[in-house]
Amino acid sequence: MGIDRVRWGIVATGNISTQFTQDLGLLPDDAVATAVASRSQDSADRFAAEFGIPNAYDDYRKLIDSGDVDVIYIGTPHPQHYAIARTALQASVAVLCEKPVTLTAKQARDLIAVATEHKTLFAEAMWMRTNxxxxxxxxxxxxxxxxxxxxxxxxxxxxxxxxxxxxxxxxxxxxxxxxxxxxxxxxxxxxxxxxxxxxxxxxxxxxxxxxxxxxxxxxxxxxxxxxxxxxxxxxxxxxxxxxxxxxxxxxxxxxxxxxxxxxxxxxxxxxxVPTHGRGYHYEAGAVIDALRAGALEVPALPHAATLEILDLLDETRSQIGVRYPGDDDDLSG
Ligand SMILES: NC(=O)c1ccc[n+]([C@@H]2O[C@H](COP(=O)([O-])OP(=O)(O)OC[C@H]3O[C@@H](n4cnc5c(N)ncnc54)[C@H](OP(=O)(O)O)[C@@H]3O)[C@@H](O)[C@H]2O)c1
Structure with a gap:
């Protein structure tokens, strides 16, 4: 793919986005955070100042449409993952999305289909797998x-x-x-x-x-x-x-x-086994390797595992009686 430094866009400015962006700094030759988006301009500006990020947006969609990034990292609560990831994949922007990548297996199947259609990399940030x-x-x-x-x-x-x-x-x-x-x-x-x-x-x-x-x-x-x-x-x-x-x-x-x-x-x-940092740079590094190889899937973060774990989460939630808004449409699929 001929990418020198992969340009990351950080979506959301909460706890895990902060930790992930700190660890991105451990990959200085491979990765650079070029944009951040928040629901509020103040938060985006604060985050951008903390990490020296040149572009800050008050809307996730603006970041996706900006052309500033090769890949976005999604650090919102789980229910927001699906719509943001879908928007990015439809715009052919690669996605690394926090776990669980969606609330239901049906939503994840849809995202993988969109990623495949748009020939765009999509991965769940199950960082344990890359430790x-x-x-x-x-x-x-x-x-x-x-x-x-x-x-x-x-x-x-x-x-x-x-x-x-x-x-x-x-x-x-x-x-x-x-x-x-x-x-x-x-x-x-x-x-x-x-x-x-x-x-x-x-x-x-x-x-x-x-x-x-x-x-x-x-x-x-x-x-x-x-x-x-x-x-x-x-x-x-x-x-x-x-x-x-x-x-x-x-x-x-x-x-x-x-x-x-x-x-x-x-x-x-x-x-x-020698490790350093919090450990989020290992998943970022795996995404960068896959992007450079032109792959649509990160070998250490396979789509099949994401889907099967979500199938098991669907079944577990059904057995213990945990329901989320929107489940009626999705748990049946
Ligand atoms: N891999 C890990 O080790 C790890 C650890 C903790 C959490 N996680 C995952 O990361 C995700 C976020 O967890 P977190 O602990 O970072 O949560 P958090 O501290 O609450 O941050 C979430 C951020 O999402 C944005 N957001 C968008 N819509 C929101 C809404 N309706 N309500 C609240 N915030 C909203 C906010 O950023 P803006 O205001 O900037 O838009 C908020 O700061 C979860 O899916 C969780 O499972 C992963």
Missing amino acids: PVIQAVFNDLASGVIGEPQQVVADFAFYKDSLPSRLLDPALGGGSLMDGGIYPMTFAYMALGRPAELKAVGSLNEDGVDLNVAMAWRYDSGAVAALTCGLRSQNPWVASISGPEGSLQLPHRFHHPEYYVRTTAAGAERID
Whole structure:
């Protein structure tokens, strides 16, 4: 594609956009943030000043139409992802969109169809997949060091006195499942693939937002996964994959770890893998590589995984009774 430095447009100026843009700075020869858009000019200007971004817009659409960018990064709450990503893809602007990329699998299928039609790269920002420690764990698993995986256990739950309001707002896709549960689900999916059967239970608040969820997955191979997420407890926040010859264990905050532990008959060995930054530059780097290769999909962030995880999220939400505005149209598809 002949791109020297890939020009990024940052959509929204909240928590994750800030972290992502900080990490973009770790790729100085490959990436430059050339534009930012917010719902308010003040926020766009503040963000632009903080990161030295030359163009600031008070409307996401203006950024997409500006011609200033090769790819946009979408850091809005989940319900807004779909329309913004669709607008960009229709304008042939590549998209890296926060997880979950949409509220339903039907919406994600539509985005992938639009991306394909417009020959434009589209990827879900499931940054865990591009973390070097996670990649080392799955290389180890593939080498057969623990034998055929039989069990995956993973949890993603935390408690804060005061939560960001979007997490408790159904209109903003609130709840632990869509925000945190997607990580243990993705971890189990990377280890074992799509399950033959899933069962889920959840405790919801009076607004119908899930505060505690437990999931059990079963595979035709006989393997199982036990996964939890929540907003009410300080969990170990760890993950493991176990087989007849041993286990691979990830420590606290397993989705962006600095090491893992391999336990086999030879004993337990801590394996450190060099990482730097928060870790968002790894997904940005993977997008840049794919853009330079002229690819429509990022190998580490495959469309098939995005769709299958959203299918599983649809099914889990249906079992535990979490509904979002617009679901009636989309969950049936
Ligand atoms: N990969 C990760 O590690 C990670 C971590 C946290 C969150 N996330 C994902 O990132 C997304 C955003 O999370 P966040 O924690 O950054 O949220 P946040 O701090 O609330 O920021 C979201 C931003 O979206 C924009 N926005 C657009 N429409 C909005 C609306 N109706 N209500 C509120 N804000 C709106 C706002 O920016 P403007 O005012 O500038 O338009 C807001 O600052 C979620 O999909 C979440 O799942 C990912």
